[in-house]
Amino acid sequence: MADKGESARSNLLGQFASLSGSLSKKALGALTRRVGGLTLDIGRTIILDRAQRRLLSDEQRAWMKRAGEAIQDARQTAGLSLDELANALDLEDKTVLQAMEQGSATVSFDLILRLTSLLARNDPIPFLIQLVRGFNPRLWALAEDWGVGRLPGMVERDRQWMNIYRGNEAARQLPQADFERVMAFCESALTMAVQFQQSAAASDAPDDNAPGRRRG
Structure with a gap:
């Protein structure tokens, strides 16, 4: 099993490394x-x-x-x-x-x-x-x-979340049961905040059907 896992990792690494040998025209233009x-x-x-x-x-x-x-x-x-x-x-x-x-x-x-x-x-x-x-x-x-190319932004967001946790020593010292309750609250709060932001963004979006709006 270990040999198969190592072989799979080596194969994946080889595929990723092989990208360095062939650039598409679009990639060259982006460069x-x-x-x-x-x-x-x-x-x-x-x-x-x-x-x-x-x-x-x-x-x-x-x-x-x-x-x-x-x-x-x-x-x-x-x-x-x-x-x-x-x-x-x-x-x-x-x-x-x-x-x-x-x-x-x-x-x-x-x-x-x-x-x-x-x-x-x-x-x-x-x-x-x-x-x-x-x-x-x-x-x-x-x-x-x-x-x-989207990965760095995703990684940076993960890093910011981790820094919030790492910067709160009290949260890190909580007993496991209390920590799980805090995590549940944070998850609920995050879901509500995302929904609020999505609703706000939708309400701020221009309405193409609004009276007087020209249509192309």
Whole structure:
């Protein structure tokens, strides 16, 4: 059973990795609009100089900065120096890692996977998505073409909910029975709030059948 599970995971990983080898025309167009004029190889790690960084869009530079900060935070949380992480990743030196943490490199999908397995094995998906979004714009353009681009927003919403819970120490200390009652109340309150927001949005929507409204 374990062998089958491992085989399935390997197969899925292989399918996902194979996306990096084939970009659709639509994805390339999306890349041009979102990333800017710089052509970046999916399978290569490149340290960008200032001239190359200027060719990137402001949005892409911001995502690269966030991805670099995510690596630095995860590395420091793990208690690793740059040299130690470089050795663990089998890199020749720490220069590439320094560039990544500074948000001034593009990163191959293979290296992104290795970073994720080392630094975020307990919660890999948000970390992986953030690194692909920041460091591998071509693969991300393809991911958006496939509809994966909605994932960061969903992950961010989940993170916000978790932060609310983590920030309430009293809730975390409740006995299990009390905690379950609080959870039931929160679920009910959330359902009511969503229904209220949906009703408000529907009432604010323009009425195409209203008197005097022109119809095309």
